[in-house]
Amino acid sequence: MFKNEEMEINMGPQHPSTHGVLRLKLRLDGEVVKHCRPVIGYLHRGVEKICENKTFFQGQVWTDRMDYTSAVANNLGWAEAVEKLFGITVPRRAQYIRTMLNEYNRLASHLIWLATHALDIGAMTVFLYTFREREAILDMFEAFCGARLTTTAFRIGGLREDLPPGFEKMARTFQARFLDCIDEYETLLTENRIWKKRTIGVGMLKAEDAIAMGVTGPVLRAAGVPYDIRKAFPYAAYAEMDFEVPTRPEADTYARYLVRLAEMRQSHRIIDQCLGGLPEGPVMAKLPKILRAEVNEVYHPTECPKGELGYYLVGEKGSTNPYRFHVRAPGFINLQALPMMIEGSLVADVIATIGTLDVVLGEIDR
Amino acid sequence: MATDDVPNEAGPYVYDIKAAPNRQVEMPKTVPLPSLKIYLAEQAAAVVAEEAKWQKSLADFETAKAKAEAEGKPAPKPPVRPVPKPDTNDMKFPAPAPATDPDLLHLQEVLGPKVEEIFQQAGELTCQVKKESILEALALVRDDAALGYEMLADETATHYPAAQGFAFSVVYHLTSIRRSKRLRLRILIPEGFEPETAVPLYPTANWLEREIWDMLGIRFQHHPDMTRILCPEDWEGHALRKEYPTLGLGQRDIDFREDRSGVLMRIAMEKAGNMGINLNPPRAE
Numbered sequence: 001m002f003k004n005e006e007m008e009i010n011m012g013p014q015h016p017s018t019h020g021v022l023r024l025k026l027r028l029d030g031e032v033v034k035h036c037r038p039v040i041g042y043l044h045r046g047v048e049k050i051c052e053n054k055t056f057f058q059g060q061v062w063t064d065r066m067d068y069t070s071a072v073a074n075n076l077g078w079a080e081a082v083e084k085l086f087g088i089t090v091p092r093r094a095q096y097i098r099t100m101l102n103e104y105n106r107l108a109s110h111l112i113w114l115a116t117h118a119l120d121i122g123a124m125t126v127f128l129y130t131f132r133e134r135e136a137i138l139d140m141f142e143a144f145c146g147a148r149l150t151t152t153a154f155r156i157g158g159l160r161e162d163l164p165p166g167f168e169k170m171a172r173t174f175q176a177r178f179l180d181c182i183d184e185y186e187t188l189l190t191e192n193r194i195w196k197k198r199t200i201g202v203g204m205l206k207a208e209d210a211i212a213m214g215v216t217g218p219v220l221r222a223a224g225v226p227y228d229i230r231k232a233f234p235y236a237a238y239a240e241m242d243f244e245v246p247t248r249p250e251a252d253t254y255a256r257y258l259v260r261l262a263e264m265r266q267s268h269r270i271i272d273q274c275l276g277g278l279p280e281g282p283v284m285a286k287l288p289k290i291l292r293a294e295v296n297e298v299y300h301p302t303e304c305p306k307g308e309l310g311y312y313l314v315g316e317k318g319s320t321n322p323y324r325f326h327v328r329a330p331g332f333i334n335l336q337a338l339p340m341m342i343e344g345s346l347v348a349d350v351i352a353t354i355g356t357l358d359v360v361l362g363e364i365d366r
Numbered sequence: 367m368a369t370d371d372v373p374n375e376a377g378p379y380v381y382d383i384k385a386a387p388n389r390q391v392e393m394p395k396t397v398p399l400p401s402l403k404i405y406l407a408e409q410a411a412a413v414v415a416e417e418a419k420w421q422k423s424l425a426d427f428e429t430a431k432a433k434a435e436a437e438g439k440p441a442p443k444p445p446v447r448p449v450p451k452p453d454t455n456d457m458k459f460p461a462p463a464p465a466t467d468p469d470l471l472h473l474q475e476v477l478g479p480k481v482e483e484i485f486q487q488a489g490e491l492t493c494q495v496k497k498e499s500i501l502e503a504l505a506l507v508r509d510d511a512a513l514g515y516e517m518l519a520d521e522t523a524t525h526y527p528a529a530q531g532f533a534f535s536v537v538y539h540l541t542s543i544r545r546s547k548r549l550r551l552r553i554l555i556p557e558g559f560e561p562e563t564a565v566p567l568y569p570t571a572n573w574l575e576r577e578i579w580d581m582l583g584i585r586f587q588h589h590p591d592m593t594r595i596l597c598p599e600d601w602e603g604h605a606l607r608k609e610y611p612t613l614g615l616g617q618r619d620i621d622f623r624e625d626r627s628g629v630l631m632r633i634a635m636e637k638a639g640n641m642g643i644n645l646n647p648p649r650a651e
Contacts, residue, residue, distance in 0.1 A: 157456070
């Protein structure tokens, strides 16, 4: 008996390629996705509520646990948002070191994205190559702050310590070989016929749709919009850095792959400039022991590897805790565009599209 | 393994919620609403209070002097007006300032009396509009050629239980990619008020408004899908309200009937005791 009714299936929450615990309710007509509804919240820990009951110093620890693949970028956003709330000026040397570590974090995050994205589609080898370089970056984080993933790398007002001895040697060794490594990944994927078949024309998101859905980061730039917060609203030491914002006009998964690879090359360039032009001086601003806020509200956006990471803070007079803390998580907003990208495509393309959005459920559910 | 003080028979366990210290919520006493008007009023009040204190110390000195002269004792030292200590920290509070940005002035010109307040603080532009005209203001900032804020970056709300006349502020953070500018629109709403949804203008607002409903309990009119997003549908309460405790609500009832040996029960009792929760079943009277 031939049946042609639509079928409802649940993809997730425990699916290896959903990068966390993401559940997609799909309505299928054969192999074609007719309707998709993401169900999130399985990792909800109430980070916003917790941070409202912690001091400004303690709150940064929780930002590590949101997007655990780019903890340093989350720390930077928190530190800068608090500094903006209090009006703290950070020394220039600290700004440079922060910028450099943030770019290393972008590399680490993009490497883990490339590894898992390729793994989802079926290219196992890339995983082994990218984790080799990621390991070197995590070693540098460990040398700097003692932790590899949950870094809590910065302090409000600068850094706790200057760069450790030997850090520069590690960084220069990494810099010397990293561009060749990117070329190596490209030999595996860029002209790979299977890779191109699985990614070209898959998960299309046009520029006007992306802007309407608030999508930011490499997904927006792969649709041809050169919006990068490092250029548009410079923070840390990005105003002094010379780099380009790579864009592609195609707006598909392959274009996002190319944009992220080009971004890795630009990050390498920024780190070179930071290492070369590291100014001398202190790394910590002069601050009172206890920070007591005044009535103020700030929204501080930073360019996280996934897109625009915004911290909204409200200060209460005389209080050591934020009165209100809200995270504009890039993954949360980007995931909202997922149904738009996959409706009408095949089930196999759903996996490729989740991979290309680079979602981390830790920050989506908070 | 079962000990004497652990009951073996199944029965309803009562959480003695009041015994838990974390359940005691300290409600905020102030209303930290950033606003130029409030800031200026506070500054003026502080100046007046300081002047009154100085006048009082002068008067005290005069009476003390007169008393000392009458008793033939040496006169007391005249009071010295305190000079504020110079601040040596790298920290300067960004005070709110009157609006000078052309975008804010343009908004006030077009919307007229619908704008309640415009000011700038820490380099950020804030425009507070009347709660009924938020949709009009959003449409204006998106479609006006001089403004052109095409992306809604964020939307969130804050609970102010100590405030008079309103209970929440809802803020909209807008981005203009073309002009590299940012703007914050704000409305103040009382408890139970349902603002218009921003979804027809900015589809991003869909999940953001669901999150506001989930976390703060503000419903939006004409929203296409006003359901909870992070918490399950049957969750009680809204976690980011100030009266919501950090521990207690939503604790899962463990079915100890499966726990034949009583090990789970003992661990749970110990843990709960450390947290100040009394898990003992009520004594039969």
